[in-house]
Amino acid sequence: MTAPTWLSSVFVAMMLGVAGFCAGRLVVARRTRRPAEVDSDIVHVLMGVAMAGMLIARLRFGPSALWAVVFAGGVAWFGWTALWSSSASATSGISGKSSTPAAHGWRCPQPVPHLLECGAMVYMLLAVPKPGHVMGMGTGGGSGLSVVALGFAAFMVGYVMWLGDRFTAVSSCARVVAPRCGMACKMAMGVTMAYLLVLMLLILSQLVSGFLDRAAKRVV
Amino acid sequence: MSESLVVTGALSRTPAADVRVDLRRRLQLALGAIWLLDGLLQYQPAMFGKAFPSMLADAAAGNPAPVATPITWSASFIGHHLTISNGAFATIQVLLGLGIAFRRSVKPALAASVVWALGVWWLGEGLGGVLTGSASPLLGAPGAVLLYAVLAVLVWPGERDADAAFVAGRTLGAGAARVSWVATWGAMAVLAALPGSVEAVHSGIAASDAGQPGWLAWLGTHAASALSSGGLVFAVLIAVIACGVYLPSASAVRVVVGLTVVLAGLIWLVEGLGGLLTGGGTDPDSGPLLVLLALAYWPVTQ
Numbered sequence: 453m454t455a456p457t458w459l460s461s462v463f464v465a466m467m468l469g470v471a472g473f474c475a476g477r478l479v480v481a482r483r484t485r486r487p488a489e490v491d492s493d494i495v496h497v498l499m500g501v502a503m504a505g506m507l508i509a510r511l512r513f514g515p516s517a518l519w520a521v522v523f524a525g526g527v528a529w530f531g532w533t534a535l536w537s538s539s540a541s542a543t544s545g546i547s548g549k550s551s552t553p554a555a556h557g558w559r560c561p562q563p564v565p566h567l568l569e570c571g572a573m574v575y576m577l578l579a580v581p582k583p584g585h586v587m588g589m590g591t592g593g594g595s596g597l598s599v600v601a602l603g604f605a606a607f608m609v610g611y612v613m614w615l616g617d618r619f620t621a622v623s624s625c626a627r628v629v630a631p632r633c634g635m636a637c638k639m640a641m642g643v644t645m646a647y648l649l650v651l652m653l654l655i656l657s658q659l660v661s662g663f664l665d666r667a668a669k670r671v672v
Numbered sequence: 673m674s675e676s677l678v679v680t681g682a683l684s685r686t687p688a689a690d691v692r693v694d695l696r697r698r699l700q701l702a703l704g705a706i707w708l709l710d711g712l713l714q715y716q717p718a719m720f721g722k723a724f725p726s727m728l729a730d731a732a733a734g735n736p737a738p739v740a741t742p743i744t745w746s747a748s749f750i751g752h753h754l755t756i757s758n759g760a761f762a763t764i765q766v767l768l769g770l771g772i773a774f775r776r777s778v779k780p781a782l783a784a785s786v787v788w789a790l791g792v793w794w795l796g797e798g799l800g801g802v803l804t805g806s807a808s809p810l811l812g813a814p815g816a817v818l819l820y821a822v823l824a825v826l827v828w829p830g831e832r833d834a835d836a837a838f839v840a841g842r843t844l845g846a847g848a849a850r851v852s853w854v855a856t857w858g859a860m861a862v863l864a865a866l867p868g869s870v871e872a873v874h875s876g877i878a879a880s881d882a883g884q885p886g887w888l889a890w891l892g893t894h895a896a897s898a899l900s901s902g903g904l905v906f907a908v909l910i911a912v913i914a915c916g917v918y919l920p921s922a923s924a925v926r927v928v929v930g931l932t933v934v935l936a937g938l939i940w941l942v943e944g945l946g947g948l949l950t951g952g953g954t955d956p957d958s959g960p961l962l963v964l965l966a967l968a969y970w971p972v973t974q
Contacts, residue, residue, distance in 0.1 A: 455717045456755060598885065598949045609709050609769075613701045616773025621691050643712070643766070650712045654951025 455651065460507045463644050467507070470637040471500025473630075481629045488628060491533070492560035495526050496641060499573060503644055506576065520577040526570030533563040565611050565638075572604040572645055576652060598656045605649035612642040695972055696839045699827045700772055700782070702964055703820070707785060708769025710955045714762035718952055724758060725751035731798030734806065739799060746795045764788060782824040789821035802859075806868035809860040809910065810899055810942045812958040819961035822856060826968045837922060840968040850917045853969060857914035865907035873942075883950035888941070896942045909935070922971040929966045936962035 474493040481488030502519050505512030560566055579597050615635050622631045693701070718724070729747035732740035750757040768788065771781025793799060793815050800807060800815025807813035826840040826849065833845045840849035863869060873896055884892070899906050913935070916928030940946070940959020947953035 455715070456720055456759075459715060459759070598951075602945075602948055605709070605712070606705075609705045609712070610701075612708065613705045613769070613773045616704075616770060617693065617697070617701055617775065618691050619773075620775050639770075643708070646709070647712050647715060650716060653949060654716060654718065656951070 464504045464507045466640045467500040467504045467644055470640055471497045473637050477629050486629055489560040490558040492566050516577045520574050523570045523573040530563040530567035568607055598653055601649045601652040605646045608642045608646035612639045615639050696827055699964055703823050704769045704772030707765050711762045711765030713954050719758050728796055734804035735798050743795055785824045786821045789817045792817045806872040807863050808869040808873045809864050810873045813863045814859055816958040823964055837971040838969045853917045854914050857910055861907045861910040864910055884944050885949055891941050892944050895938045917969055925971050929970050932966040933963050
């Protein structure tokens with residue numbers, strides 16, 4: 453099961469473009485002292501590079517486990533930010549002062565989507581075991597993983613639609629560098645991640661059927 | 673739609689500014705999300721293989737010659753230009769989804785989606801099998817993709833009757849919207865009552881179980897048995913739903929719409945979630961579309 457090369461190349465070009473844009477935006481924001489979503493831009497640089505490697509093997513470097521640890525760090529960071537954000541919102545509602553992470557000017561004000569993006573990356577990096585490990589995978593585990601992949605894909609598609617809906621409302625109100633390009637990059641990231649998760653459905657299905665075939669042969 | 677775009681907090685730093693999203697816009701976005709998902713599913717490697725045109729050609733089976741001949745021709749054409757055809761189909765569906773997401777392009781995207789959906793309904797689904805005598809709502813009849821077109825019309829950003837109690841009524845006018853509901857569900861009731869319907873469900877379930885997770889196949893089989901064992905009862909249930917939008921009180925209509933959502937969920941289980949978990953599905957099938965269709969009739973005002 454392989455995707456057509458031209459299709460993978462299009463997605464890779466998008467991902468490397470997103471990574472380059474986010475890296476450039478960090479530099480410009482620092483030089484011009486404008487607010488930036490430093491945490492989400494950094495994680496998108498890493499995701500762009502990692503997903504390019506998932507799409508085309510030649511671009512892959514570093515062990516999957518290392519990438520998984522990196523994105524697990526992202527899960528922890530955005531999870532903590534989301535918790536802090538919700539508790540700070542409740543506090544500011546009482547005191548009238550804004551102390552949410554967004555007010556600090558360098559953290560993403562919507563950490564939950566990035567939390568799930570990082571979670572999806574960890575999942576994709578760890579869910580497909582090496583051939584030797586497939587033997588230990590039961591049907592229930594495989595189908596459970598498929599449901600998780602479908603859930604992540606559905607979230608990504610919904611997130612892309614949510615961003616698109618807000619696209620026209622951005623330019624006049626945002627002070628961050630290139631806000632519309634930033635949103636377009638997030639949409640491209642969401643579409644590509646959803647595509648990879650859809651590919652995961654087939655991979656997991658094949659893993660489960662392969663396991664069942666081997667199990668049936670043993671019984672026979 | 674741009675008139676409903678309200679930015680809260682003009683000095684907001686965040687790119688993803690908060691905007692007001694009413695139920696109609698939510699339904700538009702959900703429809704767009706399904707188009708986008710369809711496009712991504714169409715990009716699956718398996719769709720670039722010979723199985724895809726073969727699947728399209730199967731839609732001709734049982735249809736009369738004027739319907740079947742163009743299906744066979746288009747499947748053959750696609751088979752000869754597989755990579756470019758499938759790539760174009762997938763890209764069109766992705767663009768339809770993204771077009772609906774952006775408020776400025778929602779009208780052209782919805783209009784294009786109607787044209788595309790009707791084309792696919794004929795050439796890709798063989799008119800949902802309604803002319804074959806063996807189509808069942810439990811297998812997606814009258815065709816999942818036809819529901820995309822119906823929904824695009826129902827959530828069109830127009831205001832024929834701004835005081836209508838439900839989304840579809842705002843667009844078409846309450847009377848026309850109710851007629852549309854009766855036509856859709858009435859057609860499904862007729863299809864469910866056809867003698868070949870029950871038999872088609874059992875053979876269809878057996879075929880769709882292949883590759884499904886065990887729990888889903890079990891749920892689908894039992895839901896199919898429950899719904900199709902008394903074929904006429906199922907048809908009557910759908911007929912009741914068809915008439916339900918004419919009930920006088922909003923509470924009663926909400927009960928009918930709620931029942932419709934539950935039934936749509938069961939139908940989706942029978943459909944095996946459109947085969948999404950097998951890695952070979954091209955769309956989520958009719959279940960989610962029926963839920964959206966029902967929500968377009970949810971009374972939002974008394």
